[in-house]
Structure formats: C-alpha cells, structure tokens
Amino acid sequence: MATIKDVAREAGVSIATVSRVVNNSPKAGKASIKAVRTAMKKLGYRPNVNARALVSKNSNTIGVLVSDISDPFFGALIKSVDQVAREHNKHLLIGNGYHDADSEREAIELLINSCRESLIIHAKALSAEELIGFAKEVPGLVLINRYIPEIADRCIAFDNFKGTYMATEFLINSGHQHIVYINSNHKIDDASERQAGYLQALKDYKLDCPAHYIAAADSNDQGGKSAMIELLSKNTDISAVVTYNDFMAAGALSALEESNISVPAQMSIVGFDNGLISRYVYPKLTTINYPIEMMAKQATELTLKLTKKEPYTPDTSIFSPTLVKRLSVQSI
Incomplete structure (x- = not known):
C-alpha cells in the first residue's frame, strides 16, 4: 500500500507539500496540486481520514446519531442533514443508538473520534448530564428532538405534548367522547409527553380516561396491531x-379491518409524524405533521455555525405540530 512518502517521491515534492494538497491548503500551488494528484492516482494512494482529522481537527465530516437507520423517520432526518452537508462539502458518518444508553454512548464516542467537531445527536436513553458533558467536549454538538435547558442553544426540539393534544382535541370536536390511546413502550420523553398531551385534552374537555383506554407496545405496525386488539378486547x-x-396507526388499521370495523364509519383514527405511510394506507391517515426535515436542516446549519464560532439565531428551536386532515376521521 502506497504511503505519503511514496507519493512525495513520485511527484517530486516534499511530504509537507503532499500534506498541503491532501488537506486542501491554499498554500499549495497549482503545479504541486497537479503533480501530487497525478501521483496519488497512479499509486492508488488514499489519505488516512483519521490522520487528517488529527492534523486539522476537522475531518470534513458531520457525525449523525439516530435511533434506528431502518426507520423511515430517521431516513428523512439523515437525508435532510446530507443535503445541507453537501452544500458545505461535508460528508456524513452515521451511528445507531437503538434507544439504549450503552449503544448511544458508544456511538457518540466513536463519532467524536472520527468527526471531532460537528455532531447531530438524536439520543433518548442517555441522561441529560451525560449529554451536557459531551456538549462541553464537542464545539458543534447539536441535539435534535430533545430539549435540555442547560444547553438550550444546542437543541432543536418538537412539541410532542401539543401534538397529541391537538389530535385528541380534533376528535373531541368531531363528536367523539370515548377515545383510546396507543403509545410506544419505549421509556423515552416522546412517549410520556405524547401521552400527557392526550390525557390533558380529555381532562380539559371533562372526558373520562379509564386505565383500559391506554395500551403500549413496540412503536411499529405489529405493535400498533397488538395494542389495537388489546383495546378492542377491553x-x-x-x-x-x-x-x-x-406505523402504529397502520397496524391498528389492520386490526380493525380484521375485526370488520370500518374506518372511519365505525372507528376514527389519528396518527403522528405525517410519514410516507400515512398517505398510502386505506383510508388515508389523518395525522400530526412532524417537520423532521426542517428540523434536521436547521440542526445542520447550527452545528456548522458553532464549529466556526459564527452567530446563528434560528427562527425557533422548538417546532410546533400541525394537523393534516385526510380520510380516517368522521364526525359523529
């Protein structure tokens, strides 16, 4: 395998000159750049990214931690980050946290070693204290979908409480009084905040919510289906x-179809996220829009500004939900 010394020898320049070309230094002359790149191509030399990062303290990468890259929600997040990153000639390194503290911690440490300065973190299991510690270590660390008051200027969050309050209120205003809730069984803020919004809406409209009106399961279609079956049985x-x-709404729709319960004639349903699936299930799903693409782009702009120590004042750091009305709700 060719080394930087081999490239310098082939190009007839010093090792320092090769280093300047590799790191895009403005001090590198056009002739040197041409000679070094020709030598690199001939020898099949590929720069050591980690070594370059140690020299420049910036590997031209942005580290992104998500809970599960296979989830389309996080796919949309990553795509939006990448769109902004490419505009700034940056590349992405991605880690999975799986809502597990050890996995999140390990992934963040690996991303710090590779990216050093720019990180966009979606971490739900790690404590606020640990994330504050990482923020002190990494100049451009930004939290997405989480709000920690001590590092509020590093947070791009979403009002989950307001989202489920809005969904429940819409059903109430459509004449429904007996409204159940299917929640995620992950012990994360999103789950507790969304359930709290649902409960508050019922309370404000003086509607009862017995314990058997709430079921929790895995936050996927199978979980939604099993939770709906549980609620129907009670x-x-x-x-x-x-x-x-x-996704849980899609699973619930499946359970209702198998139980010969027509949506929305006999049962109305509201989802959350406004993901792609909401437009293709039958009937098309009324849902709460979660502007993850906008949030991800703003988080990327923020991390890049932080690493350059440039001022950046976003329009908002806590995004609000909006109701998307489709065909899965009927007034009674």
Whole structure:
C-alpha cells in the first residue's frame, strides 16, 4: 500500500507539500496540486481520514446519531442533514443508538473520534448530564428532538405534548367522547409527553380516561396491531383512536379491518409524524405533521455555525405540530 512518502517521491515534492494538497491548503500551488494528484492516482494512494482529522481537527465530516437507520423517520432526518452537508462539502458518518444508553454512548464516542467537531445527536436513553458533558467536549454538538435547558442553544426540539393534544382535541370536536390511546413502550420523553398531551385534552374537555383506554407496545405496525386488539378486547364503547406514530396507526388499521370495523364509519383514527405511510394506507391517515426535515436542516446549519464560532439565531428551536386532515376521521 502506497504511503505519503511514496507519493512525495513520485511527484517530486516534499511530504509537507503532499500534506498541503491532501488537506486542501491554499498554500499549495497549482503545479504541486497537479503533480501530487497525478501521483496519488497512479499509486492508488488514499489519505488516512483519521490522520487528517488529527492534523486539522476537522475531518470534513458531520457525525449523525439516530435511533434506528431502518426507520423511515430517521431516513428523512439523515437525508435532510446530507443535503445541507453537501452544500458545505461535508460528508456524513452515521451511528445507531437503538434507544439504549450503552449503544448511544458508544456511538457518540466513536463519532467524536472520527468527526471531532460537528455532531447531530438524536439520543433518548442517555441522561441529560451525560449529554451536557459531551456538549462541553464537542464545539458543534447539536441535539435534535430533545430539549435540555442547560444547553438550550444546542437543541432543536418538537412539541410532542401539543401534538397529541391537538389530535385528541380534533376528535373531541368531531363528536367523539370515548377515545383510546396507543403509545410506544419505549421509556423515552416522546412517549410520556405524547401521552400527557392526550390525557390533558380529555381532562380539559371533562372526558373520562379509564386505565383500559391506554395500551403500549413496540412503536411499529405489529405493535400498533397488538395494542389495537388489546383495546378492542377491553372496550365496547370506543369510537376513536390516537396513536403514537403512523406505523402504529397502520397496524391498528389492520386490526380493525380484521375485526370488520370500518374506518372511519365505525372507528376514527389519528396518527403522528405525517410519514410516507400515512398517505398510502386505506383510508388515508389523518395525522400530526412532524417537520423532521426542517428540523434536521436547521440542526445542520447550527452545528456548522458553532464549529466556526459564527452567530446563528434560528427562527425557533422548538417546532410546533400541525394537523393534516385526510380520510380516517368522521364526525359523529
């Protein structure tokens, strides 16, 4: 395998000159750049990214931690980050946290070693104290979908409480009084905040919420299906459902279809996220829009500004939900 010394010898320049060309230094002359790049191509030399990062303290990469890259929600997040990163000639390194503290910690440490300065972190299991510690270590660390007051200027968050309040209120205003809730069984802020919004809406409109009106399961279609079956087995009077996300709503729709319960004629349902699936299930899903693409782009702009120590004042750091009305809700 060719080394930087081999490239310098082939190009007839010093090792320092090769280093300047590799790191895009403005001190490198056009003739040197041409000679070094020709030599690199001939010898099949590929610069050591980690070594370059140690020299420049910036590997021209942005580290991104998500909970599960296979989830389309996080796919949309990553794509939006990448769009902004490419505009700034940056590349992405991606880690999975799986809502597990040890996995999140390990991934963040690996990303710090590779990226050093720019990180966009979606971490739900790690404590606020640990994340504050990482923020002190990494100049451009930005949290997405989480708010920690001590590092509020590093947070791009979403009002989950308001989202489920809005969904529940819409059903109430559509005449529904017996509304159940399907929640995620992950012990994360999103789950507790969304359930709290649902409960507050019922309380404000003086509607009851017995314990059997709430079921929790894995936050996917199978979880939504099993939770809906559980709720149907315990309740005979319900007319509407609010779900933690659109995938759980899709699973609930499947369970209702198998139980010969027509949506929305016999049961109304509201999802959460406004993901792609919400437009293709039958009936098309009324849902809460989660502007993850906008949030991800703003988080990327913020991390890049922080690493350059440039001022950046976003329009908002806590995004608000909006209701997307489709065909899965009927007034009664």
